[in-house]
Amino acid sequence: MTTTATTRIAARLVDATKIYGEGTAAVTALDGVDLAFEGARFTAIMGPSGSGKSTLLHCVAGLDVLTSGEAYLGDTALGSLSDRALTLLRRERVGFVFQAFNLIPTLTAAENILLPLLIARRAPDRAWFDHIVDTLGLGHRLDHRPAELSGGERQRVAAARALVTRPEIVFADEPSGNLDSRSGAELLGFLRRAVDDFGQTIVMVTHDPAAAAYADRVVFLDDGRVVDELEGPTAERILDRMKSLGG
Template sequence: MTTTFTGAPAAATAHTGVAAARATDLSKVYGQGETKVVALDSVSVEFRQAQFTAIMGPSGSGKSTLMHCMAGLDSVTSGSARIGDTELTTLKDKKLTRLRRDRVGFIFQAFNLLPTLNAMENITLPMDIAGTRPDRQWLDRVVDTVGLADRLKHRPNQLSGGQQQRVAVARALASKPEIIFGDEPTGNLDSRSGAEVLGFLRNSVRELGRTVVMVTHDPVAAAYADRVVFLADGRIVDDITGPTADSVLDRMKSLDPRA
């Protein structure tokens, strides 16, 4: 079932034109012989700095696989995946882990908060594990942007679903990552909470200069982005800027009659 969100779609955001991440002839193949599945088929795309990009496509189109490969969460079969100027496909496990920790933020459909920690402790947990100190001024700005200043001492079970996902958004932003990847980040939220989280992601781009790439199935969620990339059968088939819910829905219907 598709969840719809209220709220005005995003206007185009000014950006630098510099790629925060780039795929070149990227392919991902699972299995071989009769069980071979080509999840990504020579995909080339870039995600520009200080821009909010949504990735959409029918089920099985490769959208989550693309995000996982670009984020260093999954290996690639061939081609290139870069974060900034760093080629991910040549990194050893330890350096890849360090890159994901220091340069990439993640927001998932499941909030992935530790129930024994309060909101602030969950936000700073990745930095605590890494042994790094947060930039207090930046952290305060992030907390203010996501509207959590009065909930920082609350544990997850004392927060609504929308508030828990805002904690996850703040956690992804707290270490000043070069790029933030979201995999259906509003999938477990009601309409109102989903709209709040999407607004915070949009504000993180506009007000904090972050780069956000989000996989979503929902045309209204995609309309919060500056740009939508469409996949079908492991290939990019369209790319639109200044999306509206209607324009995204029309394009999705052309890709998948069941949409």
């Protein structure tokens, strides 16, 4: 993949505001955020607890609706879409990796990976499936159920599921948050390769500088606003930036 594709905007937020609750109990989670995610790039969103990073992810992924402003996936404005349209959009154009509880316990690993296609009743691209499974080293675990898999394996199955539909964008919410450092590194390394090798667009929320260091770009959020950005980050530079922000 060449870097010329970076000019494409995969998703963006325009003056995005999200307020939970009403009156005195109102909490502003996003406060006029303008942000674009370029295609075929790996973007990390960082910020302290309550900074609005998960809300941002949910709103741009079509899981939540903005109070004002607009979220776009490609050229599609999400604000006016019905529940059905949002669901179809998530199914066809978005992939998800959550921190925990990514898998359906009654289904095997293979079934979990193919779940979005099963739901859509679309035939899987066998070669692509095999390729992902090989890359993630899940070949021998396909017939196992989540309860029989290690934490790292479970997150890799989740990642495979996120990629199997070749979505426009993958959203990952603390994907390595529950993993030991070795499994976490494996998973993040795989996400990195998905960007480099397949040209996959990934947006990841994390509070771990080491995880964010796998990204091409880091966006810092605080009190619902974008407060800083970093291109080509390393863990040290992220830590430095966090310190200066915190101070």
